[in-house]
Amino acid sequence: MAKYHLYCTSCGREIESFGQWFAEGQKCTCGCQRAEARYFADYAKLPELCSRKAENLFHWFDFLPLEHRENIVTLGEGAVPFEEWKCLKDYAKQKYGIDCTPLVSRSDLSGGTGTFKDPAAALGASLFKEWGVKHFCAASTGNTATAFSRYCAEADVKFTIFVPCDVSPDTALTIMSHRQDLRISQGNYADAKKEAAAFSMQTGTLMTAGNIDPIRVESKRTLVFEYLRQIGRMPDVYVQAVSGGTAPIALDKGVRELNAQGMDVRLPRMILAQQDTCDPMVLGWEKARSEGFPEGWEKDFPSVTPRTSISILSTGTPGMFPIVAPIVHKSGGSFVRVKEDSLVELARWIHENTGVIPGPAAMVCIAGFLKALEEGLIHNGDVVSVNMGEGSERNTGFRKAVLA
Numbered sequence: 277m278a279k280y281h282l283y284c285t286s287c288g289r290e291i292e293s294f295g296q297w298f299a300e301g302q303k304c305t306c307g308c309q310r311a312e313a314r315y316f317a318d319y320a321k322l323p324e325l326c327s328r329k330a331e332n333l334f335h336w337f338d339f340l341p342l343e344h345r346e347n348i349v350t351l352g353e354g355a356v357p358f359e360e361w362k363c364l365k366d367y368a369k370q371k372y373g374i375d376c377t378p379l380v381s382r383s384d385l386s387g388g389t390g391t392f393k394d395p396a397a398a399l400g401a402s403l404f405k406e407w408g409v410k411h412f413c414a415a416s417t418g419n420t421a422t423a424f425s426r427y428c429a430e431a432d433v434k435f436t437i438f439v440p441c442d443v444s445p446d447t448a449l450t451i452m453s454h455r456q457d458l459r460i461s462q463g464n465y466a467d468a469k470k471e472a473a474a475f476s477m478q479t480g481t482l483m484t485a486g487n488i489d490p491i492r493v494e495s496k497r498t499l500v501f502e503y504l505r506q507i508g509r510m511p512d513v514y515v516q517a518v519s520g521g522t523a524p525i526a527l528d529k530g531v532r533e534l535n536a537q538g539m540d541v542r543l544p545r546m547i548l549a550q551q552d553t554c555d556p557m558v559l560g561w562e563k564a565r566s567e568g569f570p571e572g573w574e575k576d577f578p579s580v581t582p583r584t585s586i587s588i589l590s591t592g593t594p595g596m597f598p599i600v601a602p603i604v605h606k607s608g609g610s611f612v613r614v615k616e617d618s619l620v621e622l623a624r625w626i627h628e629n630t631g632v633i634p635g636p637a638a639m640v641c642i643a644g645f646l647k648a649l650e651e652g653l654i655h656n657g658d659v660v661s662v663n664m665g666e667g668s669e670r671n672t673g674f675r676k677a678v679l680a
């Protein structure tokens with residue numbers, strides 16, 4: 277018997293498996309590219325899984341859309357321990373009198389490529405193996421490129437990747453080291469996306485459907501399981517730097533899934549941060565908030581020309597806003613803006629206190645946590661998941677600036 281089926285989120289049509297999903301070009305017959313998995317798993321097994329140590333994403337195999345364990349491609353990704361950072365806790369207490377528990381997740385402790393996208397790439401490569409997909413393509417601002425390059429290489433899948441012209445040289449080198457097919461656009465991320473779509477059409481190569489891709493969402497939603505495993509409950513607040521917003525979409529999916537099983541889990545208040553040099557979601561949110569969230573507010577968002585040097589957070593046209601912003605709204609959270617020119621100084625402070633040098637996107641998350649405190653969005657007693665992400669290993673420029 278199948279472990280799961282996919283269901284189109286627009287028309288509800290059942291798609292039997294990823295095999296059918298891939299065969300139909302990763303979209304429903306209604307044109308929708310968003311589908312969610314429903315599992316025939318025994319959710320009563322969750323407490324037992326939560327009581328055990330997890331080695332990687334596939335600790336949650338029963339709750340992932342992969343039929344056979346022999347197709348697992350893993351490099352020890354996911355399942356990173358949440359770290360209680362005293363400097364953040366003390367800062368909240370000393371500056372704002374707030375007693376909270378910040379729990380930091382570091383992708384640099386994850387296996388694979390140490391990026392935000394390793395769980396998605398691990399599940400992706402496993403599904404490609406299961407369904408005989410031999411070539412995949414994507415446009416990416418950096419981390420999807422890095423992660424899929426490595427995991428596809430592990431699964432013997434050719435990966436053609438379109439990146440914007442400002443891709444960090446470290447990222448480009450990593451991709452090439454996996455001997456994948458790197459195409460550097462003359463233009464920005466939007467141009468790279470167009471080039472990837474044209475390539476996919478012309479060659480019939482499957483392409484990632486972006487932030488709503490069920491591969492990404494189903495893998496990333498295991499964060500909900502990790503909360504239950506590691507802290508026994510959902511955090512009260514979730515902080516992340518946002519570009520597209522896969523994790524908020526995935527957390528929402530995971531929470532709805534468990535509640536549909538009769539469990540009582542609550543979506544954390546989502547605090548999504550953008551740097552002032554590329555902040556279209558914050559702008560859209562501020563407008564909606566100032567107008568009292570009128571009917572259709574989520575469809576009203578601006579495009580900006582990114583002025584940021586953080587290429588992985590450079591989505592100028594936030595096509596995901598209509599999906600992500602309502603999740604933030606229903607969670608009782610907010611978007612916040614941080615200053616890109618404050619990040620190096622802040623990273624020095626983090627380094628002095630923790631020994632860790634986060635990457636620039638990770639610093640947007642940390643700055644977002646501080647901003648949320650300043651705006652009164654974090655309350656006494658809150659457990660705050662600070663989903664920081666990557667270290668600075670693949671951004672030597674930022675690393676040097678922090679150490680200067």
Ligand SMILES: Cc1ncc(COP(=O)(O)O)c(C=O)c1O
Pocket residue numbers: 391392393419420487516517518519520521522523588637638641664665666
């Ligand atoms: C550290 C970090 N934070 C945030 C993001 C943004 O993720 P998303 O595009 O899903 O919003 C990324 C993307 O790779 C990341 O690496």
Ligand SMILES: [Zn+2]
Pocket residue numbers: 284285286287288289304305306307308
């Ligand atoms: Zn449909």
